[in-house]
Every structure is written in structure tokens, then in C-alpha cells.
Amino acid sequence: MENGVDFRHTAVLHGLDPRGTAPPDVDGPLLTVHRRTTTHFPGLGAVSLAQPVTPAGLGLMHLVADLPEPGSTLRVWVLPTPLAPWRTRVRFAATVSVGAPRGGSPLPESWPPSGSSGGPSSRPSGWARDAFTAAAARAASWVALRASVRIVKQDRPVLDHKRYLAQPRLVPGERTIGLFGHWARQFYPDADGPEAG
Template sequence: MEERSAPLPYPGGWFCVGRVRDLPPGRLRTVRLMGEDVVLYRTGRGAVRAVGPHCPHLGAHFGAGGTVRGEDLVCPFHGFAFGPDGSCTGSPDGVRFRGSLARRHLCERDGMLFVWCAPGGGPEGGPPGWELPPPVGVRPLAWWSGEVVSHPQEVMENSVDFRHVRVLHGLDTRETAPPEAAGPLFTIHQRTTTRFPGLGAVSLEQPVTLVGLGMMRLVAELPQLGSGLRVWVLPTPVAPWRTGVRVAVTATAPLPGIGEVRAVDRAASWAALRATVRIIEQDRPVLAHKRYLAQPRLVPGERSIGLFRRWARQFYPEPAPGFHAEPVPGLRSEPQAGLRPGPDAAG
């Protein structure tokens, strides 16, 4: 499947590359992002960094034996050390040079690590064009990761394809209002009706917010059950038409518990995670064999798919001329409350 040409380029934006808890002080990890390795590490004082994988001296890969020593990342080949700002700070014999690491912009949010990518990819990505929204205030209690033969836009598009939700997943999910756009945010208003033992049919109002093409976030309250639900779906492009998908969930259950994180909440979170992953597993074979159609034959009731695609154009290297200046018919746009162009998130 890798050999086929990709009809969509890599999108720009923030993409999840792992969990905060998997990168304690002194730890180094290599992740794959847009066809390239990225090395993540955390210094002894807790600063987290994302850099290109190769030492600028003679090209050794930091992920193949490199170490973190205090605040420095140390090359495994000749021992050159690099500080948090990317500059060379020394070597075993005291020699230094002016070369520096290729740094990526990285931030931590809700227990997750995100790296900024410019439209079309590239080794450094340039300064972030926008910030991630504020944290929701809780960290995920259950995680899953997998891979699909697809593109982040295709994964995200499923959230506005309500017909497939009914046919493929058997869920009674309906759009309750037109979607809203606020710069890199796209909010979908929907209601899911399901049945719970002893309660009968329960309607769940669950606005879903897309944050660029790298995060889908659902925040739902279930007053009938006295529960709350937070779900993150995080597609990350790892190669042409191949996407890593992470799912994170925090659920609260209406039962008494003791301690900061109750066992009952963990159990509820894993139950909700399994339900979400089951949907992804049902999507997986369809995504692997479907063809992306730039001009699909949409039918009545599918207008939000077209609106989503027009909103998504902003994340690519060359959006249609005048796209940002022209309103999108039928799409309610609001100011980017709480969002602004991002500074160097790597600090």
C-alpha cells in the first residue's frame, strides 16, 4: 500500500508524538513523523525538547546510543554535547564547534506531547502559526495506539460523515446544528442516543472539536448517569498515506471512591476506550482500501463533509487562492477565542 501515490500532501499543525509520562528526566526516545525520525528528550531539570536525529558533526543518530547528561544531549559517536538551545556545549576533549541541532517546536498538553509541523512537512517546521487550545484540566486514564493506511484528513473526516456512523458502526448519531469554524478549530454539534441498562434510551449531547488535523477532542457530560467523558483521537502522519492513531480517554463513574484517581474511573475509562477503539477497528479496513476523491458526489445531508474539506485547506502548503479571505457558505465562523499565533513553544 505504501507504493501508491498520496493524493494529499502532509498537513501542517500540531501532531501528537507520545505521552508525557513516557519521557521522564534523562530519557530519550525516537519517533517517526512525516517520513522522518524525530528525537525527543527531557533534560535533568525537566525541559523537554524535540530535535532532528543526526549530529551536525558527522551525522550520528542520537537515537542509536545517544544519552542525556544533565541538561545536554550527548552524541554516541564522538561525545559532542548540545544544550537545550541546540548549541554545542563541549566534548570529552573540550573541543566545541558552531553547529547546532535542528530543533522542532514542542509543547505538552493534557499529558501529551505535540510537535509542530509546517504545511508540507520539513525538518524544522518554522515557528508555530497557532497555539493548541487550553488544557481540559484532566489527564487521560486509558490509552491505545495503532496505525491505519490513510491520511489524517481522512481520519478526521469520519467525524462529519454521519451516514457511515449509522451504517458501519450502528450508532444513532445525528448532527444538531451546523459546524462552527474558528481558525484552526472546527466544532461539530451532534447527539448520540443509546440505551443503558435500567435507564432506557439516553441522549448524549457531545460537541466534538477538531484542532487542526492532529486532534479530535470530545467533552461530554452525562447528567442522567452523573458521569463525564473526555476523549482525544490523535492522528499523526508517519509516512505517505500512513497514519499513527492514538486514543486517550478519561471517564468518571457515579460511584464513591477513594484517592486521587479512583479505580472505578479507570475501569470506566477503559470501557470507553474499548468502545472508541472498536469504531476505529471497524474503520480500518475501509480506510485501507478506499480511494480519496477530490470531488465526491455528496448527497443531501452530507453538506458538513464539504464544509470540513474547505476548512481543512488552510493546513496545506498552497491553499486555494483567496481561501482565507472568502467566507465558507453555511459554515458559522467565530473569533479565535483564546487562540493566538504561537511563540516558540520549545522555550
């Protein structure tokens, strides 16, 4: 969960360009970190995405990003489950809702293809657009899920050597990590942290 709010590590470890856009919001069991990340997408080049990240307790984190295509949104859910001391299974779900492409129809203006017998009235109606949109959403969701798993695999060497420190040494600019630690204490029976007692 901590890596989800520690957006500064993504520049070093994942080659992204993250920026905080507003102070974090704390609302009881919810903590929302507001950030904008610039990344490169094949065929699109550099894309800047607003990506609020919201841990809901210590077992669910939700990320939402509006994508460059109008009406398209990425949603990622991260569900860590502790298995034993220092062992956690992380599950992911990702979905991309795809809006109508710029210009409206996903079909080429030259529809139907040359040489076909159909005229302008044979241009498929809503069913073809819906089928295209559904196929694009499935493909984009698969890519988003694979990217999420790849990012966590890049984090693994760091996570494998992580230690709990009751009073971690933070450097300037790590305010969000300090806030996360303070916020997370509410989920432990003893305010001293997870290893107390």
C-alpha cells in the same frame, strides 16, 4: 479526522443513532460539529448523549460527552500521525470523570454490613467515597478507550479503500463533510489539496 465529523456513517457502520443538533462552528484551526448520539449501554439501555466533536487542526480531535450519571463526563482525544503516504498511526486517550452517584454516597444504605461491630459512626467518610469514585472512573475510562479502539477498527475496511478526490461527490445531507474539506484546506500549502504538486 474526517470520520469524526462524518457522524452519519456511525448509523450504518457502528449501529449508533446520530443527529446533528446545530450547524458546525468554524473558528480558525478549530471546527466543532454538534451532535447527539443514542447508543445502548449495558444496564442502562438506550442513552442519548450530546457529543460535540472538535478537530484542532489535522492532528488532534477532542470529543466531550456528559454521561447520564450527574457530574460524569467522557472525554476522548484522537491523535492521528501520518507515517507515509496512505499510512497513519492513530493514538487515543480517554478519560471519564465520575460524579457522585444519584443519592450521594456510593455505599449501600445498610453500611456497615450486618454482623459488623461498627455503628452509624463507623460509616466511612470521604476517603471511601473518593476511592470508589476513583475506581469507577478508572474502569469507565478503560471501557471508553476500548470502545473507541473498537469503533476505529470497524472503520478500517472503509479507510483501507479510501481515495482522495479533489471534488468529492457528496449526497444530500453531507454538508458537514463538504465544510470539513473546505476547512482542512487551510492546513495544506497549496489550496488544491494534499496531493497537489
